[in-house]
Amino acid sequence: MSSILGLDIGGANLKAALAPSGKALSRPFALWKHPKGLAVALAELVAALPPADEIAVTMTGELCDCWPNKRAGVHAILDAVVELAGDRPLHVWTTDGVFVDLGEAKSAPHLVASANWLATATYAGRFAPRGRALLIDIGTTTTDIIPLNDGRPVTQSRTDSDRMRAGELVYRGWKRTPVCALGNLWLAAELFATMHDVFLVLGDVPPDADDLVTADGRPATVEAARARLARMVCLDPSECSDRQSDRLAGLLAGYFATVIAGEIERVAGRLPGPIATILAAGSGEFLLERVLTRLTFSPPIVSLAERWRQTGSTAAAAYAVAMLCLERGG
Numbered sequence: 001m002s003s004i005l006g007l008d009i010g011g012a013n014l015k016a017a018l019a020p021s022g023k024a025l026s027r028p029f030a031l032w033k034h035p036k037g038l039a040v041a042l043a044e045l046v047a048a049l050p051p052a053d054e055i056a057v058t059m060t061g062e063l064c065d066c067w068p069n070k071r072a073g074v075h076a077i078l079d080a081v082v083e084l085a086g087d088r089p090l091h092v093w094t095t096d097g098v099f100v101d102l103g104e105a106k107s108a109p110h111l112v113a114s115a116n117w118l119a120t121a122t123y124a125g126r127f128a129p130r131g132r133a134l135l136i137d138i139g140t141t142t143t144d145i146i147p148l149n150d151g152r153p154v155t156q157s158r159t160d161s162d163r164m165r166a167g168e169l170v171y172r173g174w175k176r177t178p179v180c181a182l183g184n185l186w187l188a189a190e191l192f193a194t195m196h197d198v199f200l201v202l203g204d205v206p207p208d209a210d211d212l213v214t215a216d217g218r219p220a221t222v223e224a225a226r227a228r229l230a231r232m233v234c235l236d237p238s239e240c241s242d243r244q245s246d247r248l249a250g251l252l253a254g255y256f257a258t259v260i261a262g263e264i265e266r267v268a269g270r271l272p273g274p275i276a277t278i279l280a281a282g283s284g285e286f287l288l289e290r291v292l293t294r295l296t297f298s299p300p301i302v303s304l305a306e307r308w309r310q311t312g313s314t315a316a317a318a319y320a321v322a323m324l325c326l327e328r329g330g
Contacts, residue, residue: 003053005049005054006055006320007318007321008057010116016315016318019326020326024319030213035066042081052088053089057091062077062114070110070113095113118153120137124281124320130276131149136282137281141175142171144168144169145267167263172256174284178194180232182259186233193231196220199253200221201229204286265295275299276299277301280301281304281316282314285304
């Protein structure tokens, strides 16, 4: 049996997974800042995994503003993957739910752009084979809310622009979303803090002094996160006690969960019957409990992190695209 390397190339993270083994990796990479370094970054990521016979790829990074348009982004990303692939067969996933070769992908970049959500939903649907379900994938940048019926995606749209209007793509994530994007008028409309700071203060995610990808370039520690949150309400860090920043973080986490819950209700309301299952995915799966308490329904939850074990759900799209490619015979 062939082994397939699945790649999910985003604007902020690179993800890779092997099928059928399920071994996977996810690493941050600021594609919009270093587009010419993508091929090297991919090679470094993949070097940490066993070799594969073929490559399947999906992407969202084409939206990065380092390129003039999505076509240029798709082409640049595919060129980097070709450099990595060498003479290995390359399969590109599309929003039509099929794989195409390199030539077809470059000639129809609009079908290649931001197709990773469909790979995750198509493969994960086997965990909800009967009735209506929702896949809720909370990532660092966005949240996908994908309706399924009898295991198959039944979305209103396929492009990210249309999915945003339908509530199926919420451009809010647990890490990179600026706190000011919550829209509250009592918050400074400045990039002083991100949702990562909120969840650092609340203890939902561990501190990392080596992580400097923050609003002010200072470490991702609780102390620094408290200082960043203080600025959101126009306070100097010394003017905001730990108790105050804890309360502020709790309020912000609640607002975030309410936004996600509202869109879940909107998507669920379009389905012709009750939701039988929720499939939970993404590095922000830890937030789902807060979100679900705000819903008017409470179906059973299936955690992809538990079902996919080694792969977890942070590299769900990479694993899904690899498995889908393997199942079709490469």
